Amino acid sequence: MLHLLKINIGIMAMGLIVFSAIAPAMTADIKYDGYKARENDAYSISIQAYIYGLAPVIIERTEKVFVTTPGPGHAPVNQFGHVRHLTTPDDTVIVSPNSDTLYSIAWLELGKGPIVLHVPDTHGRYYVMQMLDAYTNNFASVGRRTTGTGEGDYAITGPGWNGSAPEGGKVIRSPTNTVWILGRILVNGPDDVANVNALQDQFKLTPLSQHGKPSGYNKPQGLSDFKKYSPNQDVPDKLKFFEEFRVALKNDPPPEGEAALVAVFGRIGLPDNETPYGKGLDLAVADGLERALKDGDGIVKNAWANIKGNSTNGWAVALNIGTYSYDYLTRAAVAEGGLGANVPEEAIYPKAQADNNGNTLSGAHRYVMHFDKGNTPPVDAFWSLTMYNATTYMLVANPMGRYAIGDRTPGLAYNPDGSLDIYIQHDAPAGKASNWLPAPEGDFYLLLRMYQPKPEALNGTYRIPPVMEVK
Numbered sequence: 512m513l514h515l516l517k518i519n520i521g522i523m524a525m526g527l528i529v530f531s532a533i534a535p536a537m538t539a540d541i542k543y544d545g546y547k548a549r550e551n552d553a554y555s556i557s558i559q560a561y562i563y564g565l566a567p568v569i570i571e572r573t574e575k576v577f578v579t580t581p582g583p584g585h586a587p588v589n590q591f592g593h594v595r596h597l598t599t600p601d602d603t604v605i606v607s608p609n610s611d612t613l614y615s616i617a618w619l620e621l622g623k624g625p626i627v628l629h630v631p632d633t634h635g636r637y638y639v640m641q642m643l644d645a646y647t648n649n650f651a652s653v654g655r656r657t658t659g660t661g662e663g664d665y666a667i668t669g670p671g672w673n674g675s676a677p678e679g680g681k682v683i684r685s686p687t688n689t690v691w692i693l694g695r696i697l698v699n700g701p702d703d704v705a706n707v708n709a710l711q712d713q714f715k716l717t718p719l720s721q722h723g724k725p726s727g728y729n730k731p732q733g734l735s736d737f738k739k740y741s742p743n744q745d746v747p748d749k750l751k752f753f754e755e756f757r758v759a760l761k762n763d764p765p766p767e768g769e770a771a772l773v774a775v776f777g778r779i780g781l782p783d784n785e786t787p788y789g790k791g792l793d794l795a796v797a798d799g800l801e802r803a804l805k806d807g808d809g810i811v812k813n814a815w816a817n818i819k820g821n822s823t824n825g826w827a828v829a830l831n832i833g834t835y836s837y838d839y840l841t842r843a844a845v846a847e848g849g850l851g852a853n854v855p856e857e858a859i860y861p862k863a864q865a866d867n868n869g870n871t872l873s874g875a876h877r878y879v880m881h882f883d884k885g886n887t888p889p890v891d892a893f894w895s896l897t898m899y900n901a902t903t904y905m906l907v908a909n910p911m912g913r914y915a916i917g918d919r920t921p922g923l924a925y926n927p928d929g930s931l932d933i934y935i936q937h938d939a940p941a942g943k944a945s946n947w948l949p950a951p952e953g954d955f956y957l958l959l960r961m962y963q964p965k966p967e968a969l970n971g972t973y974r975i976p977p978v979m980e981v982k
Contacts, residue, residue: 546795553799556779557753561807563772564756564781565843566647569850570691571759574618576604578734584616588732589626589718591617593711597698599906599914606904607849607860609960610914611895613707615640615694615714620737621669622688627677627722628653628667631713633660637697637892637962640714641853642667645687645763647846649833649854653683655892656857656963666719677722687763688737693851697893699919738762743786749801750788757781757788814840815848818862824977825869826959828861830969848904855969861959864901867977872901872957874937874950877981884929887918889973892962894918896933901954909949911939916948917960935978 577585577592583602586592594602594614602608619626628640630653639654653665664680669688676682694714696707735741740761746754760781765773773782779796780787788800818841820829833854835842845852852860865871866878880896888894895917898907906914916923916933922945925931934940935948935957959975967973 549793549795550799550802553779553796554803555799556775557800557803558807558810559772560753560756560776560779560781561803562811562843563776563839564752564759565807565811566839566846567645567759567763568752568755569846570643570645570647570689571755571762573604573850574689574691575734577616578618584614586617588618588620588734588737589716591615591692591694591711591714591716593708595704595708595711597701597704599912600908603903603905605850606847607897607899607958608906609695609895609897610906611893611917611919611960611962612638612695612697613704613711615692615696615711617692617694617716619667619685619690619692619716620688620732620734621667621672621685621690622737623718625666625668625672625674625682625719627680627717627719628665628683628692629713629715629717630658630663630665631710632662633696633710635660636710639695639853639857641693641695641851641857642683642685643691643693643851644685645689645759646765646835647842647850648686648835650686651683652854652857654857664722666722674719677719686766689763691851700921743789746786746788749804750792750797752804753779753781753800754786754788757783757786811840811843811847814844816864818844818848821971823861823971823974825865825867826861826863826975826977828859830855830859833857855964858960858962859964859968861961861975863957863959863978865978866980868980870980871954872935872950872978873954874952877934877936877940878978879981880933880935880976880978882931882933882976886976887931888959888961888975889965889968890961890963891965894962895960896948897958897960898935898948898950899956899958900951901956907949907951907955911944911947911949913947913949915960916946936981 578588584592584594598608598610630640637655639652641649642651644650664677665683666676666680667683667685667690670686696710698704698707740758742754742758760773776782779800818827818829820827820831831838831841832845832852849860863872895915897915899905900907924945933946933948934943935950937950937952940947961968
């Protein structure tokens with residue numbers, strides 16, 4: 512269970528500091544194997560470092576892919592990359608992606624100054640420009656819920672900037688110079704994609720220094736123009752995570768309130784200016800790091816698989832995601848399995864992995880979800896039920912090409928009494944394909960996305976129907 516796995520790194524760090532202070536006194540009467548003691552010391556710190564560092568490492572890896580390689584949504588630093596098609600199983604960069612919106616993605620590096628985000632008037636159409644810092648915390652958003660759907664300009668600044676907003680615009684301050692803008696614009700079916708493509712082109716990013724000047728700036732820049740550090744390529748593969756984390760700490764330092772924790776990480780060389788993970792590293796320390804990497808990965812994956820919040824009829828909705836404070840395990844788990852999750856006020860993602868009998872969801876069985884009349888998910892924007900492979904965290908390929916079903920699904924058939932049944936199974940249900948959500952042959956999980964959820968969805972009074980096995 513998540514509450515048993517949750518690790519308060521700040522408290523553990525203080526414990527490690529105290530332990531290091533009293534250890535000499537303890538060794539007077541006890542003999543330790545020196546190698547094993549050093550290995551265990553490195554292991555205990557590295558477990559914490561893995562859990563703390565996974566989110567910023569994943570952010571750095573993801574940014575590098577998006578700004579240095581071609582692909583949907585990819586673009587140079589400080590420019591938008593637009594995904595022009597609805598997500599399919601072939602899109603594998605972001606885990607648990609949605610297939611309700613088109614993504615508009617940008618990676619900002621603010622070391623040379625603010626970037627102005629211009630948003631067009633979407634005439635009531637739902638959109639959100641979600642902003643995450645280098646540690647995956649949502650620090651701001653622009654869109655229908657927060658700023659409306661009118662035209663506007665927003666200067667996004669780094670932590671060290673002091674200045675004035677552009678004329679008629681507002682300032683949004685980021686805790687880190689690295690910012691991930693994860694934009695989503697609602698698509699009302701395949702026939703609406705072209706309309707959203709035209710709208711995507713109206714979202715603009717301009718350096719504040721160029722704002723209001725004639726167009727034609729937008730000179731492509733790479734990460735090397737902004738980031739001072741990159742991982743040492745001579746580090747052995749088994750230690751590369753810690754080298755990546757060392758670099759992430761240099762590129763985007765954590766908040767000052769976490770300085771004591773980072774100091775503890777110094778015991779395994781993480782704050783060092785030069786890599787300690789190459790030749791000459793103490794073999795005991797290397798073994799401790801390698802063991803921690805394996806066990807840390809298992810801890811995080813288990814935390815994602817068992818993430819809990821409010822639980823209703825087998826559905827779990829975590830309301831403590833999007834911003835994480837000192838809950839580093841939840842932060843790591845969401846980065847592992849649900850990277851880019853919004854704050855609950857914007858969207859919630861109830862998750863089901865088991866049926867009404869508590870058995871793991873599998874394409875070997877058939878299921879139905881029954882919504883009574885007037886009891887579909889309560890939202891101010893939209894809802895959808897999406898199918899994911901339990902191993903890859905990706906959409907599930909199927910002959911129908913349907914990866915989600917929801918309030919905008921064409922041809923969705925309601926029962927004569929106004930209720931709604933959704934059929935979840937591997938093979939098409941006879942005569943009910945309009946309400947079919949195709950499943951893989953093996954295990955899967957479901958996410959019930961609820962955008963702009965109403966209060967009853969946030970306070971737990973709305974009860975999501977269970978996933979009922981059909982014999």
